[in-house]
Amino acid sequence: QVHLVESGGGLVQAGGSLRLSCAASLQTFSWTAMGWFRQAPGKAREFVATISGSGGATYYVDSVKGRFTISRDNAKKTVYLQMNSLKSEDTAVYYCAARRSATTRDSANDYDYWGQGTQVTVSS
Secondary structure, eight states, rough: OOOOEEEOOEEEEEOEEEEEEEEETTTGGGGGGEEEEEEHHHHHHHHEEEEEETTTTTEEGGGGTTTEEEEEETTTTTEEEEEEEEOGGGGGEEEEEHHHHHSSOOGGGGGOOOOOOOOEEEEE
């Protein structure tokens, strides 16, 4: 059974930073593309960022480009989301996801495993 466990969420003031982590229990982690999604109250789940299995390719939703950075440590089977210059509109539950392929995708339907989510609240 695959488990994804997010951590690092919390309450931060606008302009501040947070670093989310997602630890995976995947045997083939280095062959697994990972993604971060978020869901704000009353809104649909939204793609945030994705990284290929090797870490060589990353993609972001336009609204976070230049502020968020996705990275991974395959030895630790962990993916990170560094969030800087946070805005109130970044407030959401953030989910880590994994897909059974090394290539990136930005649709939630392309991901096979999901974490339980971690709350990020940005106060203005």
